[in-house]
Amino acid sequence: MLESRPEDRDLDERLDELIPLSAGPIKTLVASAAVVGAAIASTVLIMGGYLYPRPTFGSSFSSGSFLEVGPARNAVSATVMMPNNSSRSVRITDIAFDGPGADVVDVGVILDPPYETQTSDVGVESSVATPILPRNQAAMPLPIVVPAGRTATVVVWFRPTDCIDKPGPWGLVDATVDFGDGAFPPFSNTVSLHQDPVAFIDLDGNADNGGESMMMQDADGSMREISGPLAGACEALR
């Protein structure tokens, strides 16, 4: 290693004032490893959703496959899934719905039941069926806590103000989430479910719901195909 001439007593001191000599490999290693360790710990906390709510990180999810007419025929509901894949419970405090040509009447959240299995007498494991309730009965008002590992289904009731579906994505949802009152850290986050609109409308005004045609469930439980969410809603509420 290059060092100053031994005959110059002040030189080392002068150099040290300009730029300090390295602390030595062991001290440097320990200090640097501590910094990198802190970065790793922070990353683990971030990825686990402990530092700020990020329930949908690293997950794929989908919209509900059909619209549903409310029992009083005053609104139509659409759904978007929001899985909580983080390691911490999050609370949904607000939902913003971007669906041109529709007025939002109400929003709610259905907390999907935890996955349960049962083992038969012969040792075969199967999932436990849970009853499916109509959306207006199952959906709960905001705010609602979504435990880690569970999936929330965001339900938006709307009334159409226009009956013509325009090309492009329709039914984009932003969910505002936090850790709850008094929780630490007190950060909130807006989770965009933008990659998952309720429907994509093609240039002919037809809905493409993930490669499938779009369906409408009427108040009596019957299903029928619709061309788009606005046209279908207008027809159903007429």
Add this chain to the structure above:
Amino acid sequence: MMKRIIDAAARRRWPLTVLAFITILGPFVVARPDGEGTNIAAVVLVLAAIALIFLLAVNLSGRDPDADARALEVAPDSLSAVLFARWMRRSKHFRFVGGLCGAILGLGFATGSLASPLVGLLAGVAFGGAAAEVHSFQGRPRSARSADITARHMGDYVTPTDTVALAVIAAAAMCLMVVAVTTGAGRWGSFWPAMAALVAVAAATAMQRAVVVRRRPALSDDLRRADDVMRRLAATQGFTRPAIAFALVMLSQGLATFGNSTTVTVAVLALWMLAIAWYVASRQSRANLRALIGS
């Protein structure tokens, strides 16, 4: 033999670290559900993990076997070489630690692409390069005995290209922010990257000034000249150029929200290319060092 292995690990720190990391991830990616080949994967995993720990230990200890040779090659005299070697070791080590931390933190924010770890790496390198200069702000009672009161100016230490780049990036970032605010919801995605670019420019400029005007004891002419060159290296290669690279990438992230048109795609690619060029210019290669020390 061992010394040669350690020196090789220090010389090729980034490629070897990335290779070891990918090798560790490999068995998880190619693992077959039927469990076949699990033993081989486990052996590869353990060997790669040992290699990664060894690489990190060597490089986190601040080893830089070529610093003296590089300093001797570019320094005009032996005294300058001593000073340069110290700065090179310190700056390179801080940049590596900063870059590694940035890339790790970037992984936490990654959403399926490499952009986030790369952005983190650039930000970390810039931050580490700036942190390497922070020693000068620590109080040292001994330094009060004498002082050099020669007037120093930014223009003597900072290259015109970097100054123009910082100004252009600041102007572009402000334009993006104005567009984001005035056009509403659809463009908000460009606001925060533009803000990050502006903050990077402001921090780099403030740090440049801090390095240029920091105190200096009364020195011999030789040592003062060497210190001037060291300040020039710090204010350009140390943190300014990585900060410019980071700011350019943030501008590209902001522009990317304007859609997938050919113009936008070309602009985003051009900004990434420029960022890579500025990062390469910030490395302690002999050519880069000669260009700065000779100027």
